[in-house]
Amino acid sequence: MPMVITNPLLPDNPIVFVNRAFISLTGFERSEVIGRNCRFLQGPRTDKSQVARMREAITSRVPIELDLLNYRKNGTHFWNRLLVSPVFADDGNLLYYFASQFDVTLERERLAALQRDRDDLEAEVVRRTAELRAAEQRLQFALEAGRLGSWSINLGTQELTASDECKKICGRLPADSLTLEELRDSIHPDDRIVQIEAIEHAITNRSLLDVEYRIRTPKGEERWVQIRGQATYRADGAPLTILGTTQDVTNRREAEEHRTLLANELSHRVKNTLASLQAIVAQTMRRAPSVAAAGVTLEARIQAMAAANDLLISQKFEGATMRALLERTLSPFGVEDKDRFTLTGPDVKLPARLVVAFALAIHELATNATKYGALSNADGMIGLSWEVVHDPHPQSLQLHWVESGGPRVIPPSRTSFGTQLIQRMLPREIDGSVEVDYPAEGLVFKAIAPLIDTAENDNNTEFATNDKRI
Structure with a gap:
């Protein structure tokens, strides 16, 4: 492991010892290092705030560990995980600073790559979310412009989920309940079997649902509605849900x-x-x-x-x-x-x-x-x-x-x-x-x-x- 020892009792806290691992890591000869402050390893991309942290720790005579971008003799950079600790005499006086280095360039590059990938992924998520939101807005505009209500039926639980416009077409307020049973009860008696058979046919034949029938609102008003939809299926072919739209076609009829x-x-x-x-x-x-x-x-x-x-x-x-x-x-x-x-x-x-x-x-x-x-x-x-x-x-x-x-x-x-x-x-x-x-x-x-x-x-x-x- 690369190591150095500096003497804080001498001017500018110079290096007084380096081991061979340090020379191998930095490319500097021992004669080029002894007597110099460690700052010669810093370069244009070295984080000044991290240097300030290290300087503060040295001044305060406390240990510090940080990752610092250093430069070799040939100008290439490496990430140096630096641990600096003060060494005290038995009487408590400061004698030296001991510093160990560990090349964490690969680790930092992997982390940087992961961060870039994460940033790219987050940007893609933001882009896709914006596209999805725009698509939802276009769909919502199309539904509103066409006065279409949307709905879905969970074929396992027979639970109906209806949009506000769908409820409005059925003569209800957005906060009102509209279950599948309530919907079928509102269908004209002569048309109930038509609606049920149309849905069953669409599910069985994997075809488009398209049927018109009469409903009666809670206030007694009779309306003609057209429903269109299509079923979704699990991997094993079992029907899962049926999704569709409802439109008031009373005026057309x-x-x-x-x-x-x-x-x-x-x-x-x-x-x-x-x-x-x-x-x-x-x-x-x-x-x-x-x-x-x-x-x-x-x-x-x-x-x-x-x-x-x-x-x-x-x-x-x-x-x-x-x-x-x-x-x-x-x-x-x-x-x-x-x-x-x-x-x-x-x-x-x-x-x-x-x-x-x-x-x-x-x-x-x-x-x-x-x-x-x-x-x-x-x-x-x-x-x-x-x-x-x-x-x-x-x-x-x-x-x-x-x-x-x-x-x-x-x-x-x-x-x-x-x-x-x-x-x-x-x-x-x-x-x-x-x-x-x-x-x-x-x-x-x-x-x-x-x-x-x-x-x-x-x-x-x-x-x-x-x-x-x-």
Whole structure:
């Protein structure tokens, strides 16, 4: 082991003894060492704070052990584990300092390498943690932007873990409980087996879970949800968990149902319109005195139907008000003339099935009035009034058409198609009743129709239209 002895009683505490091991370690000859302070072994990278510690210990005459970076004669450095101890005489006076050295370069390099590896590992952990945090933030943003709730089911314990958004979709607060049993209890009875079988199929077949079903929130609100997920498995193939997302698709399902309803409604109304048009054409051609006259009559009647349909389209096929229908249908007859027409009644919205039927009937009444009634002279007037009554049906519309000031009325000797349209076809179309009277002072028309638009009414209308066509 390299050793030196210094004499603190001499100036600058010089070295007075070195052994061969020291010479081998440092590369200096004995003559180059004796008489010099040990500081000649220090260099530019020697830690000054450690040198200060050693100097303080020597001044205080106490032992010290430290690792100091020293330099050989050839300029290479080595780590020197230095133990410096004072040597005292029997009377307590300081005689020498004894110092042993041990080359710990390999140990320090290994420690430095380990420290570098540790630093690199810590830096990698920090980088990976930042990437993971960023990925989690992106995932969280995607879930929030898509309004997706996340969940997992431990297939061993049947424990459900749900995110706050998942609970929100199920109508619960973040602090509320949501177990797997509670979730399944909230599923619509008709859909529970669908959810269970879908999950079992995804687990058994290692496939993607994708199913939609209805749930009922604690407040009783029904919602449609879509769940997607995939199972994880142990090394032996046993299913471990299933992870997934939940999305509220109520609006989409309602939109799909609404589109289906509109398509069915459109198909139904097209059938009815074509059947009505066929009947109108057939009756008009049979009773018209000539093809030219039939063409004029058909054009007017088809325009009345078109006006009614235009009104429906402007209202998105959700019906129209009675006043809007009358103003649109009677526009060619000068309805804006207050001396000729009076419109009196509440703001009543008609279901779509009544709009076209009443448009045709009103057009026939106005055409008849132009030819024979109140609109055939300069003094005649037509009064239209309507109200909502509750007899014979709840929420029924009662419409009156009363003519006055025209030529003296003579009841017709035979029924024209216009009269048949009003007296026979209209009651079936509106699922109500129609009365036409011919007092001398002017024609009176009265119709009562239920305002409730039901599937049963539409079906009856279709059957009645088919009967008329036959």
